[in-house]
Amino acid sequence: MENKIVTKGLKKSFGQLDVLRGIDLKIAEREVLCLIGPSGSGKSTFLRCLNRLETITDGEVFVHGENITDKKVDINKMREKIGMVFQHFNLFPHLTVIKNITLAPTELKIMDKEAAKANGLKLLKRVGLEDKADAYPGQLSGGQKQRVAIARSLAMNPDIMLFDEPTSALDPEMVGEVLDVMKKLAAEGMTMVVVTHEMGFAREVADRVIFMDDGLIVEEGTPEEIFSHPKEPRTIDFLNKVL
Amino acid sequence: MSIINVISQSYPSFLAALLETVKMTILTLVFATLLGTIIGLLSISKIKPLKFITTLYIDIIRGTPLLVQIFVVYYGVAQAFKPMGFSWNPIGGAFTAGVVTLTLNAGAYMAEIVRGGIESVDKGQMEAARSLGLPYGRSMLKIILPQAFRTMLPSIINQFIITLKDTSLISVIGIRELTYNGKVLAANAVTMVMAIWLTVALFYLIPCTILSKSAKVIEKKVAYGK
Numbered sequence: 357m358e359n360k361i362v363t364k365g366l367k368k369s370f371g372q373l374d375v376l377r378g379i380d381l382k383i384a385e386r387e388v389l390c391l392i393g394p395s396g397s398g399k400s401t402f403l404r405c406l407n408r409l410e411t412i413t414d415g416e417v418f419v420h421g422e423n424i425t426d427k428k429v430d431i432n433k434m435r436e437k438i439g440m441v442f443q444h445f446n447l448f449p450h451l452t453v454i455k456n457i458t459l460a461p462t463e464l465k466i467m468d469k470e471a472a473k474a475n476g477l478k479l480l481k482r483v484g485l486e487d488k489a490d491a492y493p494g495q496l497s498g499g500q501k502q503r504v505a506i507a508r509s510l511a512m513n514p515d516i517m518l519f520d521e522p523t524s525a526l527d528p529e530m531v532g533e534v535l536d537v538m539k540k541l542a543a544e545g546m547t548m549v550v551v552t553h554e555m556g557f558a559r560e561v562a563d564r565v566i567f568m569d570d571g572l573i574v575e576e577g578t579p580e581e582i583f584s585h586p587k588e589p590r591t592i593d594f595l596n597k598v599l
Numbered sequence: 600m601s602i603i604n605v606i607s608q609s610y611p612s613f614l615a616a617l618l619e620t621v622k623m624t625i626l627t628l629v630f631a632t633l634l635g636t637i638i639g640l641l642s643i644s645k646i647k648p649l650k651f652i653t654t655l656y657i658d659i660i661r662g663t664p665l666l667v668q669i670f671v672v673y674y675g676v677a678q679a680f681k682p683m684g685f686s687w688n689p690i691g692g693a694f695t696a697g698v699v700t701l702t703l704n705a706g707a708y709m710a711e712i713v714r715g716g717i718e719s720v721d722k723g724q725m726e727a728a729r730s731l732g733l734p735y736g737r738s739m740l741k742i743i744l745p746q747a748f749r750t751m752l753p754s755i756i757n758q759f760i761i762t763l764k765d766t767s768l769i770s771v772i773g774i775r776e777l778t779y780n781g782k783v784l785a786a787n788a789v790t791m792v793m794a795i796w797l798t799v800a801l802f803y804l805i806p807c808t809i810l811s812k813s814a815k816v817i818e819k820k821v822a823y824g825k
Contacts, residue, residue: 409726436732446727450745460731463741505727512731 358385360516360547361406365415368401375401377571378415385515388548390558390579393568394594399551402568403518406549407438419516436464439509443521445501447493453480453504454489457511466512479507483537499530503537517541519550555599559583567591601794602801609784616780617802623694623776624763627701631762632755634702635709640739642714653710660707665700666768672700673772697769705762712754716747749821756814760807767803777802 361383368376375398383389391399404410405417408424408431417424424434448456457479458472467475480486483503493501502522509517519538523531535557542548542561552558558565558579565582567575567590575588583599586592606613642653660668673696677687687696720743728738770779781799785792 407730409730432729432732432734434732435730438730440727440730442723442727444721444723446721446723448724448727448742448746450749459741460728460733463737464732508731 359383359418360385360387360420361549362418363402363405363415364418366402366405366412366417367414368398368405368410369413375571376405376412379571379573381566381573383547383549385547386545387563388542388546388561389550390562390565391549391551391568392553392555392558392565392582392594393574397568398571399568400520403520403549403551406516406518407435407440409440436460436466436512437514437516439506439512439514439517441502441505441509441517441519441522443524445493445498445505445525447501447505447508449493452490452492453485453496456493456504457508460508461511464512472511476507476511479510480504482510482540483507484533497530498526499533502526502530502534506534506537506541516547516549519548519552521551521553523552523554553598555583555595567594569594601791602798605784605791605794605798612780612784613777613798613802616775616777619694619774619776620763620766620802621806623698623701623766623769623774624759626698627705627762627766628759630698630702631705631709631758634706636713638706638710639713639717642710643717657707657710660704665704665765666771668704669697669700669768669772672696672703693769693772693774697766697772697774701762701765701769704765705758708758708761709755712751712758713747715754716751717743719750720746749818752818752821753814756810756817760810763807763810764803 359382361381363379363381366376366379366381367374377398379402391402393399401410405412406419406424408417412425415425419434419438422429422434424431447453448459451459454473454476457476458467458469461467461472461475462469466472477486477489480489483506485500485503485507488496488500488504493504496504506517506522522538523534526534531554535554538548538550538557539561550558550562560579562579564576565579566573567582567586567588569590575582575586575591582591583595586595638653638656641649642657644650673687673693676696677685687693717739724742724746725738728742729735733741766776767778770776770782773779775783777799781795785795788795
């Protein structure tokens with residue numbers, strides 16, 4: 357299978373602080389990759405380097421075979437194909453749910469207004485919120501907000517989805533509804549990179565789990581290998597704390 | 600009541616003066632809003648020289664009295680650029696000089712309001728817009744500025760009110776707006792000086808009050824989804 361994302365020696369520093377210290381990773385088409393690790397391990401920063409929300413300090417990142425760290429790459433065009441879902445949803449509070457979803461496709465002239473709206477309603481149906489099209493984000497629960505955020509990303513028809521701790525800001529009873537949407541996406545063959553603390557989700561849905569600590573990949577393997585037979589002491593230590 | 604006497608006797612001059620004041624205010628506000636938005640956007644730019652220039656401009660305006668700024672622009676500029684053939688007269692004279700000074704002045708304060716408004720919007724909003732593939736300018740226009748505007752609105756209206764009142768200082772370069780008109784009337788009056796100045800005050804008070812009340816109405820209108 358084709359590699360959707362390849363990183364080579366990816367490093368990122370914030371001033372004196374080395375957050376990523378050389379990450380080499382290949383992510384295949386249709387793969388669901390879960391990144392786990394203690395907070396401060398660099399997993400969110402790594403994710404944000406994949407669509408250049410963070411400028412990397414050293415190394416290379418290839419998405420669809422193109423080096424996105426190259427200044428000549430049209431990063432806006434690249435980002436259209438890389439959906440991102442944030443911990444804090446980041447819905448646009450001044451726009452209705454449907455406008456949140458149709459804004460990018462219409463602004464970027466990918467669809468006309470009607471087509472975008474029809475597509476938006478279809479996406480809302482897919483995340484189970486077709487009745488919320490005209491609501492404002494402020495009127496939704498956390499779980500609903502995150503489902504809208506997923507629909508908003510899908511509206512650009514991306515072939516990679518990045519999830520940055522999508523359920524960490526949710527009340528426990530709302531985690532399930534968001535994970536269900538993500539599971540469906542995974543089943544449909546979306547390439548997904550998920551930073552998560554939901555070990556149950558990682559175990560059930562991931563094709564591969566990466567354990568990161570201190571800016572490096574410590575261990576990687578199938579969910580079975582990582583969760584049932586972890587080898588590295590740091591992985592074992594981490595899993596003992598969270599499971 | 601003597602204010603009524605003053606108005607009934609001199610209303611043509613008051614209306615003409617009010618028109619000058621309003622003209623000056625509206626022109627200034629239009630230009631200052633544009634200037635302030637541009638300077639405000641430049642001041643959050645990552646390009647160091649741009650940031651430096653905007654900061655310098657804002658500091659100079661905030662650190663000097665408006666009255667001195669009026670003299671610099673009207674008398675100073677006129678003399679300094681005379682050798683190059685510049686004169687205020689063919690381009691509207693003191694009135695234009697007044698609008699230019701007020702624009703430069705209010706523009707600096709507006710720039711600070713715009714900057715503050717933009718910075719008050721959560722960083723995640725820009726990130727979400729950019730990660731959808733929207734370019735910076737479009738994200739600013741469609742996502743950040745509409746939200747910033749809500750935060751900025753009370754300060755913008757406040758600046759409008761300040762500018763309206765600041766036009767009174769333009770009287771020193773000979774524009775017959777409300778304050779200058781009051782001076783002329785008071786100089787010729789034997790009695791009723793108090794009434795004349797109270798009338799002048801009233802003519803400022805009314806539009807200022809309308810502005811601040813309309814701000815409340817607009818604020819309610821732009822509230823969303825709460």
